[in-house]
Amino acid sequence: MSDGELESLIARARELGEVAGGRIAAAADLPALENERVAWLGKKGEMAGLMRRLGSLTPDQRPQAGQVINEVKEAISGRIDRRRAEFEKAERSRRLVGEKLDITLPGRPHPRGRLHPLTQAVRDIVGILRDIGFDEVRGPDLEDEFHNFEALNIPADHPARDMQDTFYLAGGGLLRTHTSPVQIRAMKGRKPPLAVVAPGRVYRCDADQTHSPMFTQVEGFMVAEDIRMSDLKGVLELLLQRFFGKDRPYRMRPSFFPFTEPSAEFDILWEKDDGSTSWLEVLGSGMIHPAVLEAVGYDPQKYTGFAFGLGVERFAMLRSGVDNIHAFYENDQRFLRQF
Ligand code: FA5
Numbered sequence: 001m002s003d004g005e006l007e008s009l010i011a012r013a014r015e016l017g018e019v020a021g022g023r024i025a026a027a028a029d030l031p032a033l034e035n036e037r038v039a040w041l042g043k044k045g046e047m048a049g050l051m052r053r054l055g056s057l058t059p060d061q062r063p064q065a066g067q068v069i070n071e072v073k074e075a076i077s078g079r080i081d082r083r084r085a086e087f088e089k090a091e092r093s094r095r096l097v098g099e100k101l102d103i104t105l106p107g108r109p110h111p112r113g114r115l116h117p118l119t120q121a122v123r124d125i126v127g128i129l130r131d132i133g134f135d136e137v138r139g140p141d142l143e144d145e146f147h148n149f150e151a152l153n154i155p156a157d158h159p160a161r162d163m164q165d166t167f168y169l170a171g172g173g174l175l176r177t178h179t180s181p182v183q184i185r186a187m188k189g190r191k192p193p194l195a196v197v198a199p200g201r202v203y204r205c206d207a208d209q210t211h212s213p214m215f216t217q218v219e220g221f222m223v224a225e226d227i228r229m230s231d232l233k234g235v236l237e238l239l240l241q242r243f244f245g246k247d248r249p250y251r252m253r254p255s256f257f258p259f260t261e262p263s264a265e266f267d268i269l270w271e272k273d274d275g276s277t278s279w280l281e282v283l284g285s286g287m288i289h290p291a292v293l294e295a296v297g298y299d300p301q302k303y304t305g306f307a308f309g310l311g312v313e314r315f316a317m318l319r320s321g322v323d324n325i326h327a328f329y330e331n332d333q334r335f336l337r338q339f
Contacts, residue, residue, distance in 0.1 A: 006061045009053055010068045016046050017072035024079045030087050033080060040076050047073050117339040118216055118328055121316040122199045125218050128242045132235070134197040134220060139182035141201055144173050147181035151295040152259040167203050175203035178309055179219035180259060183288075186221075187296040192303045193224030199312070210280065212325050216312035221288065223298065223305030229262070232285055232306035236266060244268065244319060251279065260286025260307060268318045280318060283310035 020040045027033040040046050050069050054062050167175040182198035198219040207213050240250055249269040257263045263286030267279035285308030290300035313325045327335050
């Protein structure tokens with residue numbers, strides 16, 4: 001090949017280098033720059049075209065032309081890198097300006113959750129009893145007739161067994177109507193002396209301002225030698241005073257339960273929103289019936305005990321001046337936030 005051809009190839013390489021320099025400088029953004037890179041340095045680009053032409057030169061001409069083409073390629077590649085760095089720098093500063101943080105702005109508050117008023121009341125009641133030595137246990141919500149009624153000396157014709165009060169399950173069994181079956185379960189597993197507190201949900205077909213079809217009870221009982229009615233009264237007075245405060249009026253009056261003898265109920269003075277007052281029954285209690293002690297294998301000649309079952313919703317209503325029991329189940333945030 002003639003020297004003229006070698007010179008023309010070299011001249012073409014330099015010329016393309018100039019053109020590429022202009023195009024790279026004119027690229028408007030990163031995608032346009034990438035197009036230029038492909039056009040000049042890509043596999044099918046201009047520089048690759050020149051390299052292919054090296055094949056038509058003589059072996060001693062090739063290094064000379066090859067060196068020039070490589071220099072041009074390196075120059076183009078260097079220009080592209082510098083231009084890309086410029087774009088990236090500009091992009092970074094744009095972002096920094098846009099993302100400026102105003103650290104003087106007030107923070108976003110994270111609302112703090114809190115315990116439901118009924119959970120608070122259960123914890124307070126159980127806490128007071130644990131402080132004086134009661135053990136906490138739990139029993140099942142799904143019960144059988146034996147634990148919910150029979151072992152508690154509730155005969156088959158007792159009104160509590162009525163379909164109107166008790167939710168019976170299709171396949172047998174029932175939703176416990178009170179926490180008293182836990183007395184049976186706990187006593188069967190232990191020997192006196194014992195003092196147990198058992199909170200839990202209970203279910204009855206029953207609803208008005210002070211009754212709910214599902215509500216919460218706390219059961220408490222103590223069995224040992226020589227437990228008396230005065231022990232029952234002392235424990236309940238302490239519980240009421242710690243929960244409601246020392247000056248809250250209450251009264252203890254005779255009552256009846258098949259599983260206690262004698263029995264008593266406690267009322268708390270209810271000061272309603274309209275200014276009127278009345279007594280609201282908050283718990284049932286009594287000396288555990290000898291038939292119940294026998295049902296769990298305790299000797300009623302040797303041991304005596306007391307038991308009580310209280311309504312947690314009523315405790316919570318009376319402590320916080322809530323007049324309707326259903327407020328606890330509606331999950332109205334305006335109501336719940338007050339606790
Ligand atoms: C009982 O459930 C007995 N098991 C209590 C007991 C235990 C007596 C141990 C003796 C020895 P009673 O049905 O009265 O008793 O319910 C006890 C308390 O639960 C009531 O004083 C009342 O505070 C609450 N209570 C009863 N029914 C409802 C209801 N539907 N909604 C809300 N609270 C209720």
